[in-house]
Amino acid sequence: xxxxxxxxxxxxxxxxxxxxxxxxxPREIPSPLIxxxxxxxxxxxxxxxxxxxxxxxxxxxxxxxxxxxxxxACREEHPVLVAFAxxxxxxxxxxxxKEIQPQDPAAKQSDAIKLQVARERxxxxxxxxxxxxxxxxxxxxxxxxxxxxxxxxxxxxxxDQQGVIRFKHVGAVTPQLLAEKILPLMQSLGKS
Amino acid sequence: MKYLCIFWLSLCLNLxxxxxxxxxxxxxxxxxxxxxISQELRCLVCQxxxxxxxxxxxxxxxxxxxxxxxxxxKSDQEIKDFLVSRYGDFVLYRPEVKPLTWVLWFGPxxxxxxxxxxxxxxxxxxxxxxxxxxxxxxERARVEQLLKD
Numbered sequence: 001x002x003x004x005x006x007x008x009x010x011x012x013x014x015x016x017x018x019x020x021x022x023x024x025x026p027r028e029i030p031s032p033l034i035x036x037x038x039x040x041x042x043x044x045x046x047x048x049x050x051x052x053x054x055x056x057x058x059x060x061x062x063x064x065x066x067x068x069x070x071x072x073a074c075r076e077e078h079p080v081l082v083a084f085a086x087x088x089x090x091x092x093x094x095x096x097x098k099e100i101q102p103q104d105p106a107a108k109q110s111d112a113i114k115l116q117v118a119r120e121r122x123x124x125x126x127x128x129x130x131x132x133x134x135x136x137x138x139x140x141x142x143x144x145x146x147x148x149x150x151x152x153x154x155x156x157x158x159x160d161q162q163g164v165i166r167f168k169h170v171g172a173v174t175p176q177l178l179a180e181k182i183l184p185l186m187q188s189l190g191k192s
Numbered sequence: 193m194k195y196l197c198i199f200w201l202s203l204c205l206n207l208x209x210x211x212x213x214x215x216x217x218x219x220x221x222x223x224x225x226x227x228x229i230s231q232e233l234r235c236l237v238c239q240x241x242x243x244x245x246x247x248x249x250x251x252x253x254x255x256x257x258x259x260x261x262x263x264x265x266k267s268d269q270e271i272k273d274f275l276v277s278r279y280g281d282f283v284l285y286r287p288e289v290k291p292l293t294w295v296l297w298f299g300p301x302x303x304x305x306x307x308x309x310x311x312x313x314x315x316x317x318x319x320x321x322x323x324x325x326x327x328x329x330x331e332r333a334r335v336e337q338l339l340k341d
Contacts, residue, residue: 029236031280033277033278143257149280
């Protein structure tokens with residue numbers, strides 16, 4: 001009688017392992033940057049040739065959001081960010097990631113023209129969809145993206161007063177994620 | 193005046209010369225090291241490809257980054273460490289052996305060991321059940337009879 005159940009138990013084990021394995025997102029790679037200082041950089045912004053670097057945000061809790069006008073998922077998360085920016089004081093800095101893609105006709109132009117095209121395109125896009133960003137920095141060649149381990153746009157980081165990355169999310173930010181993870185984290189960081 | 197002209201012309205020549213950097217792909221030493229290193233690295237976007245074979249855009253960017261690091265005289269280990277510090281152990285096809293990856297490295301052997309123990313136990317049990325019975329005298333006589341025919 002007991003032996004009859006052995007295949008059944010094995011089968012249930014198999015089902016449990018498959019259920020866990022198949023429900024995990026293979027694209028979700030844990031970031032080694034959590035708890036590490038945000039990599040330094042200095043880039044011109046969308047608005048002006050004045051450079052922005054993360055050191056300027058020391059003493060503040062802020063959000064760093066990787067976006068681009070060609071990014072489809074960004075369109076999905078953008079209203080969420082706009083609504084968040086209206087309700088909260090938390091600064092959101094945008095990283096305009098590789099706005100000019102290699103297949104873009106503008107890609108063959110000089111760096112100055114690429115920057116100009118990227119700025120115009122991004123500004124139009126932000127005008128149409130709303131601008132939640134305190135400022136956006138222009139990462140045309142994607143090098144800062146590599147420093148932050150960006151492998152899919154959009155990505156969002158929460159950085160604390162000491163400039164340490166406390167949270168990273170790959171993919172569109174949802175209202176649920178904001179309410180359940182990001183806001184509580186920001187509140188706890190704000191108190192400390 | 194003539195000399196000034198030559199001077200300006202030579203300056204122009206210099207400018208024309210300096211316009212474009214030599215493509216990195218023409219440096220065979222850098223390229224061979226790049227291939228060597230990037231075969232050990234995983235492309236983050238198309239996860240079943242190595243960084244050396246992937247045609248994804250991010251792979252292009254990462255190869256450019258690795259090239260820069262090679263030209264900055266970084267060792268293979270330093271380059272891999274940099275990428276791990278940004279993208280995690282996941283970029284390595286052969287992650288380091290450390291407590292976090294013990295299950296990955298030794299798990300299969302542990303499972304094999306458990307399977308072997310079960311197999312041995314099963315075989316021992318089975319031998320006890322189907323122990324060959326000694327033949328009785330009548331049976332032995334019958335066997336001999338059959339063999340003779």
